[in-house]
Amino acid sequence: MKFTITIIVLILFSGCTKEIKPWEKGMLAKDSMKSSSKNTIGKKFEEHMFFSKEASKGGSGISGGGCGCN
Amino acid sequence: MQLRLSLATATLLASMALQAQDYVSLQYLQYDEGSGRTSVSAPALTINKDFGADYTLNAYIVVDAVSGASPAYSVDTGSGASAFSRGIGVAAATVQYSNISYTDTRTAGDLALTKRLDNRDELNIGIARSQERDFYSSELSTEYMHWLGDNKNKSLSFGVSYQANEILVECTVAGTSSCDTGSGASEKMTASVINTQLTYAQNISQNATASISLFGIMESGYLTNPYKNVVRNNNGVTADVVGENRPDSRKAYGVSLKYANALRSSLTFHTLYRYYTDDWNINSHTLDLSLIYELNKKWTLDFGIRGYMQGEADFYNGSSTYFTSQIYASSDDRLSNFTSSTIKTNVEYTMSKDWSVNFSANYYEQSTDLQALYFMTGIRYNF
Known part of the structure; x- marks a missing residue:
């Protein structure tokens, strides 16, 4: 597991990535690049559902609370 | 000339990024589990408003109306299953595992203010509140994002x-919960959660970004679910049906990796992997893949799949005789x-330009026999 994560991180963040100039960021500025769904409230619903039905959490930000755990 | 065009393009892109941040969105969720289990109806409202280029305020509120049933052990009293049908030394043959009915309403909201500094670093401060009949939660959060390098990559x-x-815990027969009927109708318990996260994010090409987050979560206090029972086997003939009991602290750590790639201007691919581990010996892996396809200027389609697997806690056992x-x-x-x-x-x-509507249909399934369908629909207005 640690080996796999290390390899992924090295590939993603290695020096082989080139510096992106401000005028080359048109694609990066799109809403579709910022979130995995256009429906941001829907993502909150889902995160709360997974929190209520599964035993693990974290990794998607620091805020968020409430139970609804029946 | 080329430099001027480039600068003009950069300025235009920057202004585009700042536009359309002001919106109000209303969504409605309907969530239904199979086998007559939990149903949730939840309207939610969010408002996002920029104040100049330096401040953004986001407010969110949701009201969950929850009803249905959740499975648990109880004593068959002949008058319907209840989480509080507990008992000491009851006949083992009267112990049942069945759906226990409940209803609840949860109101939750949060407010977040983002301040952009002169160097465009961002400071975010948030408060959140959640309230149910028997559960109250208050949260403060802060996050600081620092750009590394002038090009902000x-x-x-x-x-x-x-x-x-x-947490308000209803008192039951002596010895079956943390308080007994002699001490009042309910007992107020407390718990706290500290959540920390460190994230490094990087643009890795003109159409791809990636990030890695390390997170730690420390929980302490009353972490038991007051509506879940366990059966403590005495001798095979009689048993104690009592409230479950979890450790009063939990330390969890994990890492999440995200990668987004605009495969072409109309098609974006997102992937997320998360590894989680805690000192209850629960380990989990989550993989989430999604595609956003902009069919044309009017229609956008999202499709995603998520896989999740977890190991059991040290103190878990589903049997009535363990x-x-x-x-x-x-x-x-x-x-x-x-x-x-x-x-x-x-x-x-x-x-x-200002109005859009959406509809979402989703299916969730666990190997524990839990299945759920949930739908969301809503409208958004950009102002």
Whole structure:
């Protein structure tokens, strides 16, 4: 597991990535690049559902609370 | 000339990024589990408003109306299953595992203010509140994002939140919960959660970004579910049906990796992997893949799949004959060894520059026999 994560991180963040100039960021500025769904409230619903039905959490930000755990 | 065009393009892109941040969105969720289990109806409202280029305020509120049933052990009293049908020394033959009915309403909201500094670093401060009949939660959070380098292709963020929870535990027959009927109708218990996250994000090409987050979560206090029972086997003939008992602290750590790639201007691919581990011996892996396809200027389609697997907690066992005198014991399926899968779809229709509507249909399934369908629909107005 640690080996796999290390390899992924090295590939993603290695020096082989080139510096992106401000005028080359048109694609990066799109809403579709910022979130995995256009429906941001829907993502909150889902995160709360997974929190209520599964035993693990974290990794998607620091805020968020409430139970609804029946 | 080329430099001027480039600068003009950069300025235009920057202004585009700042536009359309002001919106109000209303969504409605309908969530239904199979086998007559939990149903949730939840309207939610969010408002996002920029104040100049330096401040953004986001407010969110949701009201969950929850009803249905959740499975648990109880004593068959002949008058219907209740989480509080507990007892000491009851006949083992009267112990049942069945759906226990309940209803509840949860109101939750949060407010977040983002301040952009002169160097465009961002400071975010948030408060959140959640309230149910028997559960109250208050949270403060802050996060600082620092750009690394002048071209703003790399950033480092650190955030921390503190959550204080109050849980009202109904008192039952002596010895079956943390308080007995002699001490009043309910007892107020407390728990706290500290959540920290460090994130490094980087643009790795003109159409791809990636990030890695390390997170730690420390929980302490009353972490038991007051509506879940366990059966403590005495001698095979009689048993004690009592409230479950979990450790009063939990330390969890994990890492999440995200990668987004615009495969072409109309098609974006997102992937997320998360590894989680805690000192209850629960380990989990989550993989989430999604595609956003902009069919044309009016229609956008999202499609996603999520796979999840977790190992069971040290003190979990689902059997009615396993537990005897162990201090910590739970038969809550959520602490068991299981896998889950989710299929997600969303379609958005942009009616005009300011108005759009969406509809989302999703399916969730656990290897514990839990299945759920959930739908979301809503409208958004950009102002």
